[in-house]
Amino acid sequence: MASVTREKISDLYEKLVLTVNNQDYMPEFEKDLKAFSKKANIHGFRKGMVPVGMIKKMYGQEFFSEAVLRSVDNEIKKFLEEQKIRLLGNPLSAEGSTFPELNFKEPGSYTFEFEVGLYPEVEIKIPADLKVTRYKIQPKAEETENQIDRIQTELGTLKPVDSVEGPENIIKFNLAQLDADGNEIEKGFKVNKSFFVKVFTPEFQEKLKGAKKDDELTSVMKNVIDPEKSPEVYDNMELNPADTAVTESSVRIKIEEVSLSEKHELNEELFEKAYPGRGIKTAEELRKVVEEDIQKQWDQLAENNLDHSLQHVLMDLPLELPEEFLKRLFKEENKDITEEQSAEQFPRFVNGLRTNLITSHIIKEQNLKVDQKEIEEEIKRELQQYFGGADLESPEYQWLDGYVKRMMSEKDQIESRYDRIMSGKIIDWLKTQVKIEEKNVGQDEFVEIIKSHNHHH
Numbered sequence: 001m002a003s004v005t006r007e008k009i010s011d012l013y014e015k016l017v018l019t020v021n022n023q024d025y026m027p028e029f030e031k032d033l034k035a036f037s038k039k040a041n042i043h044g045f046r047k048g049m050v051p052v053g054m055i056k057k058m059y060g061q062e063f064f065s066e067a068v069l070r071s072v073d074n075e076i077k078k079f080l081e082e083q084k085i086r087l088l089g090n091p092l093s094a095e096g097s098t099f100p101e102l103n104f105k106e107p108g109s110y111t112f113e114f115e116v117g118l119y120p121e122v123e124i125k126i127p128a129d130l131k132v133t134r135y136k137i138q139p140k141a142e143e144t145e146n147q148i149d150r151i152q153t154e155l156g157t158l159k160p161v162d163s164v165e166g167p168e169n170i171i172k173f174n175l176a177q178l179d180a181d182g183n184e185i186e187k188g189f190k191v192n193k194s195f196f197v198k199v200f201t202p203e204f205q206e207k208l209k210g211a212k213k214d215d216e217l218t219s220v221m222k223n224v225i226d227p228e229k230s231p232e233v234y235d236n237m238e239l240n241p242a243d244t245a246v247t248e249s250s251v252r253i254k255i256e257e258v259s260l261s262e263k264h265e266l267n268e269e270l271f272e273k274a275y276p277g278r279g280i281k282t283a284e285e286l287r288k289v290v291e292e293d294i295q296k297q298w299d300q301l302a303e304n305n306l307d308h309s310l311q312h313v314l315m316d317l318p319l320e321l322p323e324e325f326l327k328r329l330f331k332e333e334n335k336d337i338t339e340e341q342s343a344e345q346f347p348r349f350v351n352g353l354r355t356n357l358i359t360s361h362i363i364k365e366q367n368l369k370v371d372q373k374e375i376e377e378e379i380k381r382e383l384q385q386y387f388g389g390a391d392l393e394s395p396e397y398q399w400l401d402g403y404v405k406r407m408m409s410e411k412d413q414i415e416s417r418y419d420r421i422m423s424g425k426i427i428d429w430l431k432t433q434v435k436i437e438e439k440n441v442g443q444d445e446f447v448e449i450i451k452s453h454n455h456h457h
Helices: 022-036 052-082 143-156 203-207 230-238 269-276 284-316 323-333 339-365 371-386 401-410 411-431 443-456
Strands: 002-010 013-020 088-091 110-118 133-136 157-160 171-180 188-197 214-219 248-262 433-442
Touching: 002 052, 002 323, 022 052, 052 110, 052 143, 052 371, 088 203, 088 323, 110 248, 110 323, 143 188, 143 269, 143 284, 203 214, 269 284, 269 401, 284 401, 284 411, 323 339, 339 411, 339 433, 371 411, 401 411, 433 443
Parallel strands: 133 433
Antiparallel strands: 002 013, 013 110, 088 110, 157 248, 171 188, 171 248, 214 248
16 A cells, blocks of 8 residues: 655645555556557557557556556545645655656555645735825826827827937837747737827937837837836826836837827817817817816826735735745746746746735635626727727627627637736725725825835835
């Protein structure tokens, strides 16, 4: 009979020593030989009539090794189930251990040593006196005039030009997140937008000078658009300016078009183009609508900042992890990366694991669920935003029903929306567990708060 012993290496980190003997694996070995002999097609024998002894002579070692390793796998699983042990990741061969030499001609006892990380006890205890701040931002007065100027320019007459000459040019571009080797990340963030050149950082504006259609430039996201000075631009791109996984990422920008705009007059034609169906008749009415839009943008940024603060509340909850085991596991799963890359990526790996363990516990404890209807509504919301608030129920958008159905048939599309919706539900639950203080701040003060926060993380 197989035997397993446990040896503690450190907290949540153990060695399992498993010994199997011929009683554990020989019945399966002999069963496999007989089964194969009935279907083997070997020259000189009728199919299904090959003697077991011949099969054993020809393929014995292969079948023997498979039977022993299958027995090891089964005995480990059985032991973990009986002892009610939950693991983090898969067992690893113990450091310094040697794989036993398996010999089907001399079946005997074999010992295997594994190292395992144990699943920690997760307990969500949020301090009763914990406070987080929701900022109410007062935008600068000139923001309204600047936005009206942008509307006039963006809805003016666009004239294609050969290359970027200065900050007043408009570029239509594709932006994609890159990995460490400069390859586009399949599930990374992507942006398709048109921006004035003056939106970009001064350094990137210099790189853009002379750039033409189909030119490609690479940089780091924070060096393309400053997350501290232009958080609203990140919001426009549906990216989080406080997320270093975004701002520190390498990106490639491909220019699709370079143009220059002649401003549109302030008239009802402009008002209708900018805000279809709103019935705006005067410049003053336009100004009020723009002010409301700007306030909504800053309110959303403030809410994103609150959500980010709450995410840190989760990450800062105490949770013991077997970090030495996780270092071994990380190296086993990332054998092709350098020591420098490993040192950089391992903390993110641990933080990601910590967050997953905590959020999984909350989902289970609070019985949080995402149904199909919610995912469909999320897709429609994205489309509503993409089409600028158009009435998607109107006849001209009937084709969108088919689009939504196609999205719902794609696993990746469903999973990405599920994760987003569930993350929102976890944050919403967390908002009920902490005290949220409201604080009025100016636009510049809020930008400084974001900057200070980024410097601390």
